[in-house]
Amino acid sequence: MLINCVAYQNGQKLGDIASTDIHDYLRRPDCFVWVALKDPLPSEISQLAREFDLHELAVEDAQHGHQRPKLDEYGDMLFCVMKTLQLDDEGYLNEGEVDVFVGANYVLSIRNGTRKGFQNVRDRCEREPHLLQHGAGFVFYALMDAVVDRYFSVMHQLEDELEALEERLFSRNGQARQNIQDLYALKRKLVMVSHALVPLHEATARLHGGRVPRVCGGLQDYYRDVDDHLARIIRNLESQRDMLATAIQVNLAMISLDDSSVSKKLAAWAALFAVPTMIAGIYGMNFEHMPELKSVTGYPTTLLIMAVLDGVLWWRFKQSGWL
Amino acid sequence: MLINCVAYQNGQKLGDIASTDIHDYLRRPDCFVWVALKDPLPSEISQLAREFDLHELAVEDAQHGHQRPKLDEYGDMLFCVMKTLQLDDEGYLNEGEVDVFVGANYVLSIRNGTRKGFQNVRDRCEREPHLLQHGAGFVFYALMDAVVDRYFSVMHQLEDELEALEERLFSRNGQARQNIQDLYALKRKLVMVSHALVPLHEATARLHGGRVPRVCGGLQDYYRDVDDHLARIIRNLESQRDMLATAIQVNLAMISLDDSSVSKKLAAWAALFAVPTMIAGIYGMNFEHMPELKSVTGYPTTLLIMAVLDGVLWWRFKQSGWL
């Protein structure tokens, strides 16, 4: 679905144009066209590919989708695949894809499976004509910056999730089974995020520093800024994975500990029952000559002894933390 | 076994030729020969090696098989070893081998232990004469692309296998023993896949970018595409190994947890039996002066006390999740 098709000249919006007029605008100097598609059909992409003369392999990738994030150079054209990430209300992590074709005088952005659009990127760009004068390279930067910014909020939600899990880990009403399941699910999400981020970081590293694609020329400080943001998220991600690995070990330790404390309780209670049972067993023997049995005070004394012994035991177990 | 021996000129098929005529076609300009062998005898390879003047070390490797994936340059000739992977119906992973010799005007492909052939690659090439004009280098790309494409389906099957295992991991009717065995078997398969992929990826990295072998000249975008696909599969593979390692830990935790819950049940039931047994023991003592024993209501009262105590205990254990 075509969302926007706008021509810009010297950083100023010329106005929405029909996709059939793209051709004319591409010829004008200092002019570039920015087209945005959403969940397009392969045929829509093919049509624009002819308009912009895009490389067939890049077009194929955009049509099939499910690429890994990457930045390919085809002559002067850049083809960039980025992943968008969104946590839905049940905590599932959904992945969308944004494909961007960048040429000297055009930007074609295609988003698939991404609920939130990039209208705000367009608005911001149009509010800053002095930057938009840089042309397609700046638009590309603005899109990338927007995608990366959204990663921050995903990371923060995952950090909150880990923190909530950590608290449950150490709380005493052990929901160990649920904890394991949640730790595993979080692990899976972190792996997904890592898939989206790490290859993109490899790509952005090539947009500042040494040799830089021509359309990104003069914007190296901006691309370094994006690269920096990615580096920061990736470090957070690494730490999260590290902490998660430790949390899984800790969880195992907590289970063992719980098991151990149950063993202790079991041992303690067994002893508390075993003492009176043994004594009762002794006075239940049928020997004819058992003087205590004749005694009037035998029975209460025995009960008392049982109670005292169990009291002492109970106190000692309490002391040593077994009960 | 010789499968095909076809000569091409300017991207057009000239027709099947006898292997003894190869010599003649190699001399023609803009002409190349594409020979396909299947599970050949060493002698068959030797004969073609003389025809194409292949390097003795490469020929030896092809004759012995069981090489690791690699890309060797012998002057202008390329020798490439690739592994094919197939999951059979019992879930076993079978490995085949495809050896490709690529020269300026010939391609010799040899497949060993690979059920599915590469006829579709030949068909696709012949349908695209404008690409086939690139000559041997394009054929080599097409073969590699086909091999790599098949890895995707293997990876998807292994991903499904892991997902099925994950579900069993968290289901309550713990088949822990079977789970361990299956996790271990999956690990083994992932190691096998990694053996096939990682060295090939090292090889493809040398086919685009800086210095590129001459026969692959002008096809860098295509080889980069293959390289990209491999990178994507390898990232998936790494994630799978990572998740698998976690799954093994999780499995251990589940076993501990199961053990722990059995300990609790044991403790609870032991207590439920111990209480009436202890009380019965007390009234089984043979003291002469035990007033309760004379009472008409002694027996039912005692039974009631036993039942009430056990009821209370049972309810508390139920509360705290021990039963």
Added chain:
Amino acid sequence: MLINCVAYQNGQKLGDIASTDIHDYLRRPDCFVWVALKDPLPSEISQLAREFDLHELAVEDAQHGHQRPKLDEYGDMLFCVMKTLQLDDEGYLNEGEVDVFVGANYVLSIRNGTRKGFQNVRDRCEREPHLLQHGAGFVFYALMDAVVDRYFSVMHQLEDELEALEERLFSRNGQARQNIQDLYALKRKLVMVSHALVPLHEATARLHGGRVPRVCGGLQDYYRDVDDHLARIIRNLESQRDMLATAIQVNLAMISLDDSSVSKKLAAWAALFAVPTMIAGIYGMNFEHMPELKSVTGYPTTLLIMAVLDGVLWWRFKQSGWL
């Protein structure tokens, strides 16, 4: 909040100046201005940014804070972000941020959330005019050196913490639950420290050796010294993480061990009670022909046998370390 704004010429302090006069001093040769801010408002930064003509992206970073440590070059200007670390009395690790802008003739340092200031750095610099003659580059070194020096004390406190934990780990009055929690908290702190140090180390590596930013020229031995200190702390950090990982494993082993010794005790005591209970049970049977029951010495003999058997058992368990 503006803390200091001082002009220096040839290593000598000229005196405190008003922030509105900065302009004049920047024009004088051999003169540089050193401004220090603390928890400034964005507007304060903006004002100084205009004065020094700082790059907008760097200014934005300084205004938002919470950057990762980094060293960015914008033309001849350097922008450096460093983290300060402080352990408070409850053992929590607080993170502050120091942002430094360094130009040919100015240094602007901004600290956020750092309790301890850098007045001592200024004092030290003013006491060594021969070094301060190097200008802004030396001030930058002095600030960095001060930040890094404070890391040492944090690392020593964390090392002490780990040592205290290790001792508790092996002590017999196992507070296993508390230990796990503390090990996990320490892990978290080490991750935080690593976040502060590792990216800074990457930055300092670019301040000595091959190509060096112009303002740091002639001070390479000094920057290498800082780099060296960081390298040393990072090695310590790595070792700490390594030991901590082992400590967590050891903790798990100790829990298992504790559990195992409880199982042994449980088994032993159960046996000690089971023996007399079984014997008593036998003489509690109601057979009419049980000669022992008639014997006058039957009862004491039986008690003696019980005691002897339990004594022997108790001694054997003691021997084999079960009790």
Added chain:
Amino acid sequence: MLINCVAYQNGQKLGDIASTDIHDYLRRPDCFVWVALKDPLPSEISQLAREFDLHELAVEDAQHGHQRPKLDEYGDMLFCVMKTLQLDDEGYLNEGEVDVFVGANYVLSIRNGTRKGFQNVRDRCEREPHLLQHGAGFVFYALMDAVVDRYFSVMHQLEDELEALEERLFSRNGQARQNIQDLYALKRKLVMVSHALVPLHEATARLHGGRVPRVCGGLQDYYRDVDDHLARIIRNLESQRDMLATAIQVNLAMISLDDSSVSKKLAAWAALFAVPTMIAGIYGMNFEHMPELKSVTGYPTTLLIMAVLDGVLWWRFKQSGWL
């Protein structure tokens, strides 16, 4: 002990020569000398070192032995240390050492603690005069190839060992203790193999590709072949270590599982005994008014109830896999 001392010219064997004549042959053009020693005395090495004018540090290394595999260049001379590995009949891994000095016109090979000699290498070389014409560089290749070839068989034996262990791991008659010990022993062997292979691989990498020592000139395809073989063995080794690490974890899980199933059995049998014991206890109470006791059918009914209850329990435990 001197084994061989042979002079070659243009790839042809001239004949065995006395070690005192070496001098003369070294002066002849197109002629080289190949000397083989076995477990030599330091003095034997010293004598030949004078003859060939070897570097003192290399000679010292050869005399002391127990070097790590390496390749040192001393001017035009190469000194290479390789490890030989042999599994003896009890499965112990024995390490030998082969030191090779290679100069423009000589090869001196010294083997220590290696049972199997290299006569077959000499035979193969003499059968291929066209390759032997390359001189000392080819002999060096042939020796290295022979050493590396033997690693394959060691690796296969270790792979078999791991497979046997894996089967035992999952078999039900758990010899857990023996398994742990064998896994640990295998780990140790893999570490030993890794010590022999990895540094050698670093060395062979320098014998093909960019700059190559002069005596190895023109043989790069051959050295790449050896390098390739080593790369393959090392990949196998890595996989083995990876699988072994998993096997150790699996073993731990199996122990836990075994423990868990014992706990279940224990719980089940305890319950089976506790039920009749409790019932018997109740009818063992001495209350005067217990109507059941008077009943003629009381006793058999009670026994029946006990049996039925235990039967039901036994069946339920069987169902849930506890027995």
Added chain:
Amino acid sequence: MLINCVAYQNGQKLGDIASTDIHDYLRRPDCFVWVALKDPLPSEISQLAREFDLHELAVEDAQHGHQRPKLDEYGDMLFCVMKTLQLDDEGYLNEGEVDVFVGANYVLSIRNGTRKGFQNVRDRCEREPHLLQHGAGFVFYALMDAVVDRYFSVMHQLEDELEALEERLFSRNGQARQNIQDLYALKRKLVMVSHALVPLHEATARLHGGRVPRVCGGLQDYYRDVDDHLARIIRNLESQRDMLATAIQVNLAMISLDDSSVSKKLAAWAALFAVPTMIAGIYGMNFEHMPELKSVTGYPTTLLIMAVLDGVLWWRFKQSGWL
């Protein structure tokens, strides 16, 4: 404390000189001075620093001590920090420090906390005047070689320690608690050794190969030898750490195994006691109509049945390895 201060010319000892005369000897051609200090005061170092014109940062490092091993170049002067390691009689690992300043015509070595001196290095150097002619660079090599040689003996002791631990690990009289503690202590030592070795190895790598500091010129083969020794020790160290990590896991498995066997014993003995107790309970019931009770042979028969049942059980438990 000044230990030696000796001047050498052309590899020959000129004799001990007063530290105030150093000045004169430094001016003579082909002459160099070698000064050795032990646990010096900061003032002693300052004095010699003035004499040799050492860089202030290097002097500060030497005065403060506790540096990480490193090699710093200050113009033509080298400053090297090395760690010495000694295992004392209780098995504690003590760390000393050797700082060496090397200039064109002087060597200043400072050892702190190192019991064993380097007199033997001086003796060896003086016995080899042809090598000592190389001047300060050779002395530096000789010192480094001596320090590295001592690492070998430390590594061998630690290897022995690990081997002893391994044996205890698998012995049946499990001192699991002691084992864990010793494994942990060994880990700590290995980390310490790694701290001393790895940075030094980074330093020695810069003393052979490409660009080499001038004072080490012409001695590259010697420095490569030291580098090689370090590489070998570091490989051993890595293996040790690897084995140790496995040993810790193995230890955990052994504890589990021990626990498991205790569980089995507990289960078995509980069953052995439960059988007679249950039977006795049955005949302890007070039913009026229990024909067996009247029988003369009832009692002995019952005892016999108890004994037989327990015998059978005992035999079966013995069979299945539970007892």
